[in-house]
Amino acid sequence: MTLVIWADGRFVEEGEGALSAVDHGITVGDGAFETCTIVDGQAFALSRHLRRLGRSLAGLGLAAVDEGLVREGVTAVLGRAGRIDGRLRITVTAGVGPLGSGRTGAAATLVVAAAPSEIAAEGRAARSPWTRNERSAVAGLKTTSYAENVVALAEAVAKGADEALLANTTGDLCEGTGSNVFVERGGELVTPRLDSGCLAGITRELLLEWGQEAGLPVREARAGELPFSVLDGVERGRARLLLTSSGRNVQPVTWLDGTELPAGELSLAAQELFARLQRERLDP
Structure with missing residues (x-):
């Protein structure tokens, strides 16, 4: 199994475009993310990670993301990934924005991705x-x-x-x-x-x-x-x-x-x- 990516409600291939070229997460790094360990196909400590994601978004001055939607994306990605040990990444950006640092109040972008990985002992x-x-x-x-x-x-x-x-x-x-x-x-x-x-x-x-x-x-x-x-x-x-x-x-x-x-x-x-x-x- 390779990388599984779910972006704003649909699966996309690794090399497929999924975000706007002027998404504020791309142009100025305006967003927050979480990385969870995947243990036997399940996200470890997901609730704690989602609470911290909320704190990061609030600290950035961005609106909270719908937790139900995030969990939907996580379930979809892990369902396709199978019973792996690996890493799950949840990314939320400010969405489409100007080329500068100002925001337009656009809808957020949500991406969930998973891939197998090994944890080194040292x-x-x-x-x-x-x-x-x-x-x-x-x-x-x-x-x-x-x-x-x-x-x-x-x-x-x-x-x-x-x-x-x-x-x-x-x-x-x-x-x-x-x-x-x-x-x-x-x-x-x-x-x-x-x-x-x-x-x-x-x-x-x-x-x-x-x-x-x-x-x-x-x-x-x-x-x-x-x-x-x-x-x-x-x-x-x-x-x-x-x-x-x-x-x-x-x-x-x-x-x-x-x-x-x-x-x-x-x-x-x-x-x-x-x-x-x-x-x-x-x-x-």
Whole structure:
């Protein structure tokens, strides 16, 4: 099975045109999206993803999308995709608009797509020379304006990594281009606070909830607790690193800027816990 695409109520082929050339999502990146893990043909944590999609659209000043219509598209796509493990993407744009940043109030565009994929057991990360702006108008929103992530990730891939790690403008550890980060040290897994500018990741959220439920020492950082320089300690073996996202689930980092690293004991426990509960609790 290859890519399955459903756009505004109909299936389209991968190379077939489906959006207007002046859709605001294309011309200026005016839209929001969600990516869900597909587990045995079903979307994991779909309700949480749809709630976050609503928050992103509201933060952009766009109208809420009809949840029933989104679920209809998801059902159609997954029905055609079959019982795969993979990724589901839901994209909502502002629809047809002008060539500039202004909006016309056109009807939104909705695209749902799915494809099989595999999740690697381990990750490779590189520190990025660029920063995340925690005071941006779209900080914490999952928008289609992803160019800065594309550039940062390409730079990291050129170094041999599969993710770039970013500080924010105050020098605190923030997130990856498409992942949240946890630092394992002092017998705890600690993740940057949301006010660092990082995305409120669904996998991050669930690991915090499920970890606390299972007695795993996992928590948000205190203010100033995780400066970007904490990664020096990771590289020197004084701490461990973990990435979370729908494309990675819970993934220990075993390579940082050219240095091979062992997976942390707590990181591996968190990975096992999440993998088990993900298949037991489809829509937590």
